[in-house]
Amino acid sequence: MPLLEIKNLKLEFGSGHAAVRAVDDLSFNIETGETVCLVGESGCGKSVTALSIARLLPTPPARFAGGEILLNGRDVLKMSKAELREIRGGVVSYVFQEPSASLNPVVRVGNQIKETLKLHKPNLARDAPKPSQEGSGARRRSSDEEVIRLLKLVGIPAPESRIRSYPHEMSGGMQQRVMIAMALASRPQLLVADEPTTALDVTIQAQIIELLRDLKHQFGMAILLITHNLGIVGDLADRVAVMYAGQIVEIAPAKELLRRPGHPYTQALMDSVPKLGAETQRLRAIPGSVPQLNALPAGCRFHPRCPKAQAECSQTAPALLEVAPNRWVRCPFWSNDCGIE
Amino acid sequence: MSALLEVRNLRVHFPVKHGPFSRAKLFVKAVDDVSFHLEPGETLGLVGESGCGKTTLGRAIVRLIEPASGDVLFEGDNITRLRGAELRLRRRKLQMIFQDPYGSLNPRMTVGEAVGEAIDIHQLAESPAARHRRIEELLELVGLDAAHAQRYPHEFSGGQRQRIGIARALAVEPKLIVCDEPVSALDVSVQAQIINLLQDLQAGRGIAYLFIAHDLAVVEHISRRVLVMYLGKVVELLDAHSLVNEPKHPYTQALLSAVPVVDPDSKRVRIVLPGDVPSPIDPPGGCPFHPRCPVAEARCKIEVPLLRELTPGHWAACHLAR
Numbered sequence: 226m227p228l229l230e231i232k233n234l235k236l237e238f239g240s241g242h243a244a245v246r247a248v249d250d251l252s253f254n255i256e257t258g259e260t261v262c263l264v265g266e267s268g269c270g271k272s273v274t275a276l277s278i279a280r281l282l283p284t285p286p287a288r289f290a291g292g293e294i295l296l297n298g299r300d301v302l303k304m305s306k307a308e309l310r311e312i313r314g315g316v317v318s319y320v321f322q323e324p325s326a327s328l329n330p331v332v333r334v335g336n337q338i339k340e341t342l343k344l345h346k347p348n349l350a351r352d353a354p355k356p357s358q359e360g361s362g363a364r365r366r367s368s369d370e371e372v373i374r375l376l377k378l379v380g381i382p383a384p385e386s387r388i389r390s391y392p393h394e395m396s397g398g399m400q401q402r403v404m405i406a407m408a409l410a411s412r413p414q415l416l417v418a419d420e421p422t423t424a425l426d427v428t429i430q431a432q433i434i435e436l437l438r439d440l441k442h443q444f445g446m447a448i449l450l451i452t453h454n455l456g457i458v459g460d461l462a463d464r465v466a467v468m469y470a471g472q473i474v475e476i477a478p479a480k481e482l483l484r485r486p487g488h489p490y491t492q493a494l495m496d497s498v499p500k501l502g503a504e505t506q507r508l509r510a511i512p513g514s515v516p517q518l519n520a521l522p523a524g525c526r527f528h529p530r531c532p533k534a535q536a537e538c539s540q541t542a543p544a545l546l547e548v549a550p551n552r553w554v555r556c557p558f559w560s561n562d563c564g565i566e
Numbered sequence: 567m568s569a570l571l572e573v574r575n576l577r578v579h580f581p582v583k584h585g586p587f588s589r590a591k592l593f594v595k596a597v598d599d600v601s602f603h604l605e606p607g608e609t610l611g612l613v614g615e616s617g618c619g620k621t622t623l624g625r626a627i628v629r630l631i632e633p634a635s636g637d638v639l640f641e642g643d644n645i646t647r648l649r650g651a652e653l654r655l656r657r658r659k660l661q662m663i664f665q666d667p668y669g670s671l672n673p674r675m676t677v678g679e680a681v682g683e684a685i686d687i688h689q690l691a692e693s694p695a696a697r698h699r700r701i702e703e704l705l706e707l708v709g710l711d712a713a714h715a716q717r718y719p720h721e722f723s724g725g726q727r728q729r730i731g732i733a734r735a736l737a738v739e740p741k742l743i744v745c746d747e748p749v750s751a752l753d754v755s756v757q758a759q760i761i762n763l764l765q766d767l768q769a770g771r772g773i774a775y776l777f778i779a780h781d782l783a784v785v786e787h788i789s790r791r792v793l794v795m796y797l798g799k800v801v802e803l804l805d806a807h808s809l810v811n812e813p814k815h816p817y818t819q820a821l822l823s824a825v826p827v828v829d830p831d832s833k834r835v836r837i838v839l840p841g842d843v844p845s846p847i848d849p850p851g852g853c854p855f856h857p858r859c860p861v862a863e864a865r866c867k868i869e870v871p872l873l874r875e876l877t878p879g880h881w882a883a884c885h886l887a888r
Contacts, residue, residue, distance in 0.1 A: 266753040382841075396842040426615035426780065428839045431824035435838055453754060456826025483828055497758040499787035501825055502810035507765070508787070510758035514723050530755075 335388025611789030678715030
């Protein structure tokens with residue numbers, strides 16, 4: 226049984242005639258310990274998909290119009306509030322793009338991490354006081370130890386003094402490490418990282434990617450990584466799902482996808498980014514822009530921008546088909562021969 | 567050949583208050599003794615991490631921020647001391663495009679008014695009809711529809727707004743455009759459109775760009791030469807070609823190796839720099855990079871390395887660079 230199984234998820238915003246479908250018939254799995262990357266441009270539905278896993282989207286305005294999200298075999302969409310509280314943090318943890326917006330500015334970072342511990346690992350948060358040294362002081366010390374251990378784990382220097390810092394006293398990279406420590410505090414089976422490095426500088430981004438890779442090996446934790454940067458994909462992912470306008474257009478093992486992108490959109494996305502040292506004279510830009518969800522083109526959603534579009538592309542919407550083992554592409558004219566050099 | 571822009575020993579300092587009773591004023595040396603030049607029609611890339619002073623340098627050149635000392639020579643004239651009408655006259659040749667296409671357009675002005683404002687200020691149109699024609703021409707030049715002039719910024723996507731920003735800069739026929747992270751707020755597929763547009767405009771009109779960005783791949787693609795900054799100082803100045811093949815400064819090397827690559831078969835070794843960029847209020851002594859430098863020696867902590875020309879056109883500020 227996969228750790229996470231999303232089946233035919235349909236997610237809408239708004240109601241009646243004004244409703245737009247942000248996620249349309251989306252299905253994919255994450256196995257235990259696997260890293261899956263969700264790639265796409267802004268507005269393609271990748272963040273809302275990620276938020277749906279622990280039902281973090283406010284409903285309304287969001288509305289689940291169909292499908293199932295099975296976490297360890299149990300449907301998240303049918304869970305009670307108490308059950309949801311258990312899986313949020315307990316099974317799935319989140320790390321978001323902007324660490325400064327995710328941390329409480331008026332609480333010391335040590336206490337913020339302790340809060341997660343109290344909720345999910347109460348025995349770690351207040352270790353039984355040792356017989357010799359009873360009292361709240363000793364109790365606090367032992368819960369501090371766990372927080373210090375977590376901060377050390379994510380590579381924060383001098384964690385003993387850092388637990389007393391406020392978020393504004395830390396840099397963006399350090400704040401993101403605190404967020405990761407907090408996500409790990411409850412020892413989740415799945416870590417959802419939504420653009421965790423987009424707000425950071427490249428040298429700090431490299432540090433965070435190394436950290437995520439280490440943690441993945443150390444704990445055998447599954448990661449759902451959401452990004453628009455194909456470079457990060459190659460560094461971390463086992464499998465990649467490419468999204469466009471609310472649909473998955475391609476799923477494949479990461480290396481295969483990067484070597485030989487199948488869907489024209491994946492190919493175009495890879496061609497449009499400049500590569501270091503390639504000395505290309507001109508970038509192959511994708512014409513036009515991502516369609517609005519309330520004005521999706523008929524047929525294939527990518528056809529108005531697609532260099533390989535045929536007459537029938539504007540008529541029939543293509544299905545996501547398994548074209549090779551483990552490789553799914555939503556395009557009848559897919560090819561895996563014209564990849565990057 | 568005379569340079570279009572020459573920057574000499576430019577410094578920009580920001581005062582930092584230090585408590586109500588403290589008389590000692592501290593300064594952030596955002597730009598510290600920077601010199602370079604730019605040829606007509608050339609693109610000079612400017613890279614560095616956030617807080618290294620690249621935006622401040624760009625703004626000081628167009629004098630949106632007053633420099634503390636140093637000279638900026640534009641077409642041979644020192645523009646750091648110009649005022650009023652004289653400054654306005656020079657600024658016509660010197661424009662800027664900003665990072666955030668949402669924040670840099672007035673939401674209450676139509677696109678036509680935003681682009682036309684520059685034409686009015688510099689009195690570039692003889693008649694209302696000519697002004698109207700000029701606005702339509704500019705919008706078409708940047709790939710928008712002439713009819714878009716009547717619309718407001720919120721009706722456009724990020725990429726289209728960036729095109730409006732470019733049209734506004736082009737309205738006064740500048741010779742140099744300072745592009746401050748023009749594509750970093752855009753989606754990758756749109757980013758390529760804007761880069762291509764900037765290159766086409768340069769080929770057609772011979773505009774020079776000072777292209778500020780943190781994405782090395784983009785900078786390498788668009789620039790002829792690249793300036794690397796760290797804590798307000800230039801650490802390396804080199805050809806875009808040698809940026810990838812033979813960077814000499816350890817910071818440039820680390821920055822380059824940190825860029826994620828798409829190629830899954832790449833054998834590249836990543837240099838992960840420890841720590842963060844130090845605070846520019848209290849930069850480390852000696853070489854500002856030495857606390858994070860993987861090859862630092864004892865003298866790096868004491869002696870400030872000067873920018874030296876290693877090979878013709880390739881400058882680096884490192885004691886150990888050969």
